[in-house]
Amino acid sequence: MGADLLIVHLYPALLRTYGDRGNVLALQRRAEWRGFRVEVEAVSRGERLPQGAGVVLLGGGTDRVQEALAPDLRRRGPQLAEAAEAGTVVLGICGGYQLLGNLYVSAEGTATEGLGLIDAETRAGDERLVGRVQAAAVLWGARFDLVGFENHGGLTTLGSGAEPLAEVTSGGGNNGHDGTEGAVRETVVGTYLHGPVLPCNPQLADAILGRALSPVTGGGSLEHLDDDLELRVHEHARTLPR
Numbered sequence: 001m002g003a004d005l006l007i008v009h010l011y012p013a014l015l016r017t018y019g020d021r022g023n024v025l026a027l028q029r030r031a032e033w034r035g036f037r038v039e040v041e042a043v044s045r046g047e048r049l050p051q052g053a054g055v056v057l058l059g060g061g062t063d064r065v066q067e068a069l070a071p072d073l074r075r076r077g078p079q080l081a082e083a084a085e086a087g088t089v090v091l092g093i094c095g096g097y098q099l100l101g102n103l104y105v106s107a108e109g110t111a112t113e114g115l116g117l118i119d120a121e122t123r124a125g126d127e128r129l130v131g132r133v134q135a136a137a138v139l140w141g142a143r144f145d146l147v148g149f150e151n152h153g154g155l156t157t158l159g160s161g162a163e164p165l166a167e168v169t170s171g172g173g174n175n176g177h178d179g180t181e182g183a184v185r186e187t188v189v190g191t192y193l194h195g196p197v198l199p200c201n202p203q204l205a206d207a208i209l210g211r212a213l214s215p216v217t218g219g220g221s222l223e224h225l226d227d228d229l230e231l232r233v234h235e236h237a238r239t240l241p242r
């Protein structure tokens with residue numbers, strides 16, 4: 001019997017800033033605790049991207065790493081676009097988020113074409129946005145608070161085809177100016193938040209999981225989990241200074 005959920009972790013050895021792999025573990029465990037069978041497949045440059053993923057995850061990485069893997073990622077563009085169209089949740093964190101957009105221009109002026117799965121452009125600003133972020137998110141009808149840590153030189157501007165994931169209440173977010181954080185287009189989600197973001201934001205994790213598992217659950221709500229520890233971490237993060 002196959003798994004209920006296939007999680008594809010793209011470029012785990014390259015895109016892994018601040019423990020972003022914790023996002024894979026959070027989704028895996030939260031599904032397994034509810035009795036779902038989960039398979040995780042790591043896909044590196046040149047390796048085959050499997051069909052049928054419920055979630056595809058990309059973590060953050062440096063400009064140099066982003067530029068190095070961009071050609072491989074672009075080759076996967078049509079397959080990823082088709083998967084997203086069919087309901088696969090694609091989650092990009094920071095550098096991974098920037099690569100889901102149309103274009104990334106580094107501080108050196110190097111332009112890297114993204115996947116275009118999210119209508120957004122990122123250009124390096126004069127100063128980096130570094131520190132803790134708090135934001136109010138709306139994702140597929142669910143509202144919840146987000147906490148996390150950002151460290152990026154790229155400033156992202158959303159186009160008309162993307163909705164922000166959240167409104168920043170503290171911190172920089174997409175660009176430090178317009179109060180937006182992250183982006184959503186259908187099942188494609190990007191955020192600047194590390195932490196890793198999912199273990200300390202169980203509502204975001206469950207929104208993603210609920211969507212990814214909908215072929216199995218029929219879209220029904222997921223069984224409640226005891227999130228005492230996760231919510232204590234979440235609340236603690238809210239008390240920390242920027």
Ligand code: GLN
Pocket residue numbers: 017059060061062063066093094095096151152153154155
């Ligand atoms: N290239 C990036 C930036 O500094 C990504 C950083 C990250 O993923 N943490 O904007």
